[in-house]
Amino acid sequence: MQKRTNVLLVVLVSLLLASSCDSKAVFDAYKSVPSKWHKDSITTFNFKAPDTTNYYNLYVNLRNNNDYAFSNLFLIVELNYPNGKAIKDTLEYKMAAPNGELLGSGFTDIKENKLWYRGYKAPFKFAEEGYYNINIQHAMRKNGEVNGVENLEGITDIGFRVESAQN
Numbered sequence: 001m002q003k004r005t006n007v008l009l010v011v012l013v014s015l016l017l018a019s020s021c022d023s024k025a026v027f028d029a030y031k032s033v034p035s036k037w038h039k040d041s042i043t044t045f046n047f048k049a050p051d052t053t054n055y056y057n058l059y060v061n062l063r064n065n066n067d068y069a070f071s072n073l074f075l076i077v078e079l080n081y082p083n084g085k086a087i088k089d090t091l092e093y094k095m096a097a098p099n100g101e102l103l104g105s106g107f108t109d110i111k112e113n114k115l116w117y118r119g120y121k122a123p124f125k126f127a128e129e130g131y132y133n134i135n136i137q138h139a140m141r142k143n144g145e146v147n148g149v150e151n152l153e154g155i156t157d158i159g160f161r162v163e164s165a166q167n
Contacts (some may be wrong), residue, residue: 009160030159036151045160046133049126057119061159066109068154071096071164082130134160
C-alpha cells in the first residue's frame with residue numbers, strides 16, 4: 001500500500017511539473033462534454049490575440065475514452081476575427097490505428113489528442129488586435145447514412161490551445 005501511494009505521488013508531482021513548465025502556451029482551455037456530444041452543441045472559446053507580429057500554432061485538443069467508436073473525427077471549426085470576419089473549416093482527424101487502438105497520449109482509457117488547426121502548413125499570424133473566438137462542433141456520420149450522429153459518445157473534453165511557434 002505504501003509503495004503504491006509513493007508511486008502515485010511521484011506521478012502527480014511529475015505531471016504538475018510538466019504542466020507548469022509549458023512556456024509555449026499562450027492560451028490553453030478545456031470544456032467538459034456532458035455524457036454525450038450532441039450534434040447541435042457548439043463549444044466556444046474566447047481569447048485575446050497575443051500580438052500581431054509573431055507566429056503561432058493553433059490546436060484543437062480532445063480527450064476521449066474507450067466509448068469513442070470511430071476511427072476518425074470530423075469537426076466544423078469556425079475562427080471569428082475581431083472585425084467580424086469568419087473562417088469556417090470542416091476538418092478530419094485520425095483517432096484510431098487500423099487495429100482499433102485509440103491514438104493520443106495517456107496511460108489510462110482516457111486519451112488526449114492535440115490536433116493541428118492552424119500553423120502546420122504555413123505560419124499563422126493574428127491579423128488583428130482584439131478578441132477572437134473559436135466555435136467547435138462535431139460533424140460525424142455513420143457510413144452510408146445521410147443524417148449525422150445525434151449524440152457522439154466517448155469525447156469527454158474539448159479544448160483549444162494557442163502556442164508560440166518555433167523560430
